[in-house]
Amino acid sequence: MTNPTNPTPPSRIRVGSAPDSWGVWFPDDPRQVPWQRFLDEVAGAGYRWIELGPYGYLPTDPAVLAEETAHRGLRVSAATVFTGLHHGPDVWDRTWVHVAENAALAQAMGAEHLVVIPSFWRDDKTGAVLEDRTLTAAQWRQLTGLTERLGREVRERYGLRIVVHPHADTHLDSEENVTRFLDATDSRDVSLCLDTGHYAYCGGDSVKLIETYGERIGYLHLKQVDPEVLAEVVADEVPFGPAVARGVMCEPPAGVPALEPVLAAARALDVDLFAIVEQDMYPCEPDRPYPIAERTRRFLRSCGV
Structure with missing residues (x-):
């Protein structure tokens, strides 16, 4: 009698997508899909988790949004906010207004996370320099200290965990800056949303970051960059918005980083993680996102998630 084969343990990575993958960057824009x-297409493409996207794009009445998501078999993983906490206490009150409306909706929808993105040092459309990039x-002390405060207050008031998102054209971008930020913040208050595309855009190695700071990885955004387009936009000092319009973020598995080793490293952490697909495509033709979303979901299944 032979021993039964041990079944493969189920993945602890929950895959979703976001309005960003449908070209949605703003609460209201005529170039964006309704x-x-x-919601129809993200469910049709095989995803069961979504992010809220820019506040006001999806219905902000929790009862309406709950009905609209539930009958499509969708659940909410996170909301997203932009902050400029390195400016110090003077920005706290207006930052909190923005945070609170997003966190309240996320909490009402049963989400677990709030994605926090630092503000841009240059305008993401015009390239106008808004402040020093360093x-x-x-x-740095204002950024780290106030981010810890934000983490504590969001957890205490809304039961959400903040996950800070390194992003191109912000002060939290390169390996040097990301590791400096992690080393200076308390893991009890601050985790990281590792966006594989943005980290590669800024020269970072996602697998190395997961292997080195695994206990700080609280959330994933799955994204790839086209290395040829990236080289052009870096050489030309193109700001992030026009770089996206040039196609710097591309459909997997055509770009970098390879997602198979990233997901393997994430699975090795043996923790529950959201992995949300975010292919920046603003602006894009309305019929373009759905086929990409379907192909991307099939690809991720082939990676074991």
């Missing part, structure tokens, strides 16, 4: 179409020591 929210009903996004933080002073004092600004």
